[in-house]
Amino acid sequence: MELTINKTRLTLVQGDITRQDTDAIVNAANSGLLGGGGVDGAIHRAGGPTILEECRKIRAERGSLPTGQAVITTGGNLKARHVIHTVGPVWQGGHSEEAELLASAYRESLKLAVSMRLSSVSFPSISTGAYGYPVIEAAEIALKTVTGFLRREGSPEEVVFVLFSEPVQRVYEQTLQKLMQEMKD
Numbered sequence: 734m735e736l737t738i739n740k741t742r743l744t745l746v747q748g749d750i751t752r753q754d755t756d757a758i759v760n761a762a763n764s765g766l767l768g769g770g771g772v773d774g775a776i777h778r779a780g781g782p783t784i785l786e787e788c789r790k791i792r793a794e795r796g797s798l799p800t801g802q803a804v805i806t807t808g809g810n811l812k813a814r815h816v817i818h819t820v821g822p823v824w825q826g827g828h829s830e831e832a833e834l835l836a837s838a839y840r841e842s843l844k845l846a847v848s849m850r851l852s853s854v855s856f857p858s859i860s861t862g863a864y865g866y867p868v869i870e871a872a873e874i875a876l877k878t879v880t881g882f883l884r885r886e887g888s889p890e891e892v893v894f895v896l897f898s899e900p901v902q903r904v905y906e907q908t909l910q911k912l913m914q915e916m917k918d
């Protein structure tokens with residue numbers, strides 16, 4: 734599924750984010766920045782040790798990365814030249830500012846991409862794996878936040894959501910269709 738928002742091409746695809754050739758891919762990291770399971774593990778495995786070296790440096794300089802914030806490293810051996818590491822919230826039932834923190838993770842990643850003059854960025858479905866965020870709610874926050882940012886800022890030129898499974902891709906597609914319909918009404 735593909736559409737244009739302001740000047741940006743927004744695409745939803747099913748796949749493995751480590752294979753994307755956008756300028757940056759976003760990692761659903763944890764605050765420790767030293768790797769983990771899920772998409773984090775896949776990115777470090779595919780990108781090689783230079784990503785972890787840069788993460789260690791960042792950690793040594795500024796400590797652990799707070800939830801909702803983002804930092805950037807090299808893409809190492811990935812096709813993407815950069816990895817933007819952000820930390821989504823752990824789902825705790827919905828009353829611990831999870832929605833705002835998840836929106837912040839997307840927004841801060843996009844801000845960093847724009848400040849680095851990157852023209853294309855790929856996102857995974859942040860927080861919906863090990864962190865347990867319900868996919869329907871997370872998809873709505875992800876897509877509202879990203880489309881809102883693109884409407885206001887007009888960049889980056891291309892944003893791709895790379896959804897790992899077909900059911901998750903379907904939820905994102907239905908959510909985006911609903912949001913676009915609401916925009917028209």
Ligand code: ADP
Pocket residue numbers: 748749750751761762770771772773775821857858859860861862863864865866895896897898901
């Ligand atoms: P979190 O800890 O933020 O929940 P996870 O990595 O556990 O992060 O899961 C986030 C999402 O990323 C899940 O939907 C998971 O299926 C997906 N995922 C796992 N590996 C990949 C990959 N290689 N490419 C894209 N998405 C992935």
